Amino acid sequence: MVLPVYLYGHPVLRKETEDIEKDYPGLDKLIRDMWETMYFTEGVGLAAPQIGKSISLIVIDGSVLGDEFPECKDSKMCLINPELEVIEDMEPVGRNEGCLSLPGMSENVKRTEHVRLNWLDENFVEHEREFTGFLSRIIQHEFDHLLGTVYTDRISPIRKQMVRNKLNNLSRGKVKCDYRTVSAKAR
Numbered sequence: 001m002v003l004p005v006y007l008y009g010h011p012v013l014r015k016e017t018e019d020i021e022k023d024y025p026g027l028d029k030l031i032r033d034m035w036e037t038m039y040f041t042e043g044v045g046l047a048a049p050q051i052g053k054s055i056s057l058i059v060i061d062g063s064v065l066g067d068e069f070p071e072c073k074d075s076k077m078c079l080i081n082p083e084l085e086v087i088e089d090m091e092p093v094g095r096n097e098g099c100l101s102l103p104g105m106s107e108n109v110k111r112t113e114h115v116r117l118n119w120l121d122e123n124f125v126e127h128e129r130e131f132t133g134f135l136s137r138i139i140q141h142e143f144d145h146l147l148g149t150v151y152t153d154r155i156s157p158i159r160k161q162m163v164r165n166k167l168n169n170l171s172r173g174k175v176k177c178d179y180r181t182v183s184a185k186a187r
């Protein structure tokens, strides 16, 4: 089932999420629905707050970007209760990022593209791995959602000023996009 996407301005996107246990009600279906929603909306990642659930759950699949960013090939992952550490051993890189919760926008965001990630997969098997390049950026972007952060928190004050009207419109539910959304106004 394709779920509606919660838009910028909704308080669920500003809450820090809770870790979950294996017996979280309806978890298998929730994960399936998040995959379906992510593919339907043509996203490369989706965090649970974006579908209105304040829990530490992320789905990622950047495979569609594999030609441009080889590290994104075969990157389908479900991340439960992830812990992330940015490894500051390279210069931050600025690249364009968009977000399903901020349709119709993208902005240059500077990040150090090297992380160490610890997580449980959909079977609650533990993993630890380092990621670099654009895939590490996708992971950082989605992990930010678990902390109540969105990418526009990370853009320059000047750019933030320039997109203020767009952000206000999103908060008011004034948005055109081809998937179902939930705005702060609709609460």
Ligand SMILES: [Zn+2]
Pocket (backbone or CB within 6 Å): 098, 099, 100, 101, 141, 142, 145
């Ligand atoms: Zn996002």
